[in-house]
Amino acid sequence: MSSAPLIFAHLGDLHITKAKEQNYIDLLSIIAQIETELNGQLDFVFLPGDNADNGLPEQYKLVATALKMLSIPVYIIAGDHDMEQGSLDNMYKMPQTQKLPLSVLHKGNRCLFIDVCGFGSGGPDFRLGMEQLEWLEKELIAAAANEETILLFMHVFPADLKSTEEQQSLNKMLEKYDVTLVDMGHTHYNEIANNGQTIFTATRSTGQIEEGPVGYSIITVHKSAVSWRFKQLAEPFPLIMLTWPTDYRLLNRKTQTIEEVYEASAVILGSRKVSSVLCKSGLSDWQNMTFEEKDGIWKAKVEVLEQPLTNLTIKATDVTGRPGIWSIQPATTNYILPKKFKDGSDADTIGIWAENGIMGTQLGPNRNGKPIS
Numbered sequence: 001m002s003s004a005p006l007i008f009a010h011l012g013d014l015h016i017t018k019a020k021e022q023n024y025i026d027l028l029s030i031i032a033q034i035e036t037e038l039n040g041q042l043d044f045v046f047l048p049g050d051n052a053d054n055g056l057p058e059q060y061k062l063v064a065t066a067l068k069m070l071s072i073p074v075y076i077i078a079g080d081h082d083m084e085q086g087s088l089d090n091m092y093k094m095p096q097t098q099k100l101p102l103s104v105l106h107k108g109n110r111c112l113f114i115d116v117c118g119f120g121s122g123g124p125d126f127r128l129g130m131e132q133l134e135w136l137e138k139e140l141i142a143a144a145a146n147e148e149t150i151l152l153f154m155h156v157f158p159a160d161l162k163s164t165e166e167q168q169s170l171n172k173m174l175e176k177y178d179v180t181l182v183d184m185g186h187t188h189y190n191e192i193a194n195n196g197q198t199i200f201t202a203t204r205s206t207g208q209i210e211e212g213p214v215g216y217s218i219i220t221v222h223k224s225a226v227s228w229r230f231k232q233l234a235e236p237f238p239l240i241m242l243t244w245p246t247d248y249r250l251l252n253r254k255t256q257t258i259e260e261v262y263e264a265s266a267v268i269l270g271s272r273k274v275s276s277v278l279c280k281s282g283l284s285d286w287q288n289m290t291f292e293e294k295d296g297i298w299k300a301k302v303e304v305l306e307q308p309l310t311n312l313t314i315k316a317t318d319v320t321g322r323p324g325i326w327s328i329q330p331a332t333t334n335y336i337l338p339k340k341f342k343d344g345s346d347a348d349t350i351g352i353w354a355e356n357g358i359m360g361t362q363l364g365p366n367r368n369g370k371p372i373s
Contacts, residue, residue: 004295005222005243006109013050013185015207016059023207026214031069037271042072043106048185049079049155057090064094078117079155088118103139110143113153126161140177151181158344171344174198180224190358193349195342199226210363226250230357237270238316238324248331249350257333265297272318279314282306308334
C-alpha cells in the first residue's frame with residue numbers, strides 16, 4: 001500500500017449553459033490552472049454533478065471541450081440538473097464520463113463514485129436503487145477486507161435521499177465499513193460535517209455562486225486523515241496541504257490526536273521548485289522540514305506546546321521568493337470530541353472556518369439562499 005497521500009481537486013457544480021457565460025470562463029481558468037500548476041501532483045479531478053444546467057447536448061460539449069485540456073484523470077457523477085431531460089444519456093455521451101457506479105483504487109484508497117439521480121424521476125428525487133445499494137455493499141465489504149481507506153463520492157448528503165430506508169441503509173454502511181470521506185456537490189456553498197467517523201465535504205458551485213470568490217477545493221487523505229482547503233482561483237502558489245496531523249475540526253479517528261513529539265507532514269503544491277519549507281508549533285522557533293522523495297512530502301519532528309489544541313504553521317517559499325503559509329490546530333490527547341448526531345446530514349457541521357472559505361451562511365438553493373431559476 002502506498003504511503004504517499006491521495007490528492008485530488010473538486011470542481012463544484014458547473015451548471016454550464018453557454019460559452020460566453022462567466023461560469024464557463026471560470027471553468028476554463030480553473031482547468032488551465034490545474035493543468036499548469038498541479039499537473040503531476042494530483043491523482044484526479046472530481047466533478048460532483050450538475051455539470052450541464054439543463055442536461056443539454058450542447059452544454060455537455062462545452063464541458064467536454066474544457067476537460068480536454070486536462071491530462072489528469074477526471075471522474076464525473078450526475079446531479080439533478082443532469083437529469084433535466086429525463087435521463088443521463090446526454091451526460092454519458094461526454095468522452096470523459098464513465099458508467100456509474102464506478103470503483104477505482106488510488107494509493108490504497110478505494111474511491112466509490114455513485115449515482116443518486118438516475119434512479120429517480122428527476123429533480124430532487126435522489127435515490128440509490130436496490131441494485132446500486134447491493135453493488136455498494138459488495139465494494140465496501142471487499143475494501144474493508146483489503147484494509148483500504150474508503151472514500152464515497154455522491155451528489156448529496158445521505159440525508160437528502162428521498163427514501164428513508166435508503167438513508168438508513170447508507171448510514172449503516174458508512175458506520176459499519178468505516179468510510180473515511182463522503183465528498184459531494186449540490187449545496188452551492190462550502191460545507192464540512194464531521195460525525196466523528198466520516199467526514200462529509202461539499203464545495204461551492206462554480207456556476208451558481210452566492211458567497212465568496214470562485215475557486216475549487218483540494219483534498220488530501222493520508223493514513224485516514226483528511227485535509228481540505230478551498231483554493232480561490234486568484235490565490236497564488238505555492239499552496240500548502242498539511243497531510244498529518246489533521247485539524248481538530250477534521251478529527252475522525254482517536255489515532256489522529258498528538259502528544260509530546262510528533263511527526264508533521266505536508267505537500268507543497270505548485271509548478272515552481274520549492275527552495276525552503278519551515279514549520280513551527282505555537283510560539284516556538286521556525287524549524288526546517290525535510291523532503292522525502294519517495295512520498296513527495298515534507299516532514300519534521302514537532303513538539304506539542306499547547307493543550308488541548310495546539311497550533312501548527314508551515315511556510316513554503318518557491319525559487320522566485322514567493323511564500324505560501326498555512327496554519328491548523330491539531331488536537332492533543334486531552335481534546336474531548338463534541339457529541340455527534342451521525343444522521344448523514346449537515347447536523348454535524350464544523351461551523352465557520354472563514355480562513356478556509358467556509359462562511360457558515362449556507363447560501364444555496366437547498367438551505368436559506370435565494371431560489372435558483
